[in-house]
Amino acid sequence: MPVNRLLIVVALIGIGACAPEAPQERSTEAERQQALRDSAFGDLVEPMDRAAGVEQLQLDRKRELDEALAQ
DSSP: OHHHHHHHHHHHHHHHHTSOOOOOOOOOHHHHHHHHHHSTTHHHHHHHHHHHHHHHHHHHHHHHHHHHHHO
16 A cells, blocks of 8 residues: 555656746737847848738728728
8 A cells, every 4th residue: 555655646746847837927018029139030020010011901902992892
């Protein structure tokens, strides 16, 4: 019986060692953007932002055309 308890305790300690770390404090959006700009991908941030703007513009134009065709 003591061997079984010892195995259970060892198993629980092993599982406890695999537990995730405590959650880190969330950074603000500005801090995340600054960290991205400081990273190796920093040069790609501005072109990706412009591409997202163009994509939104295209979606708006498509919506306007769809509304015009529906009338």
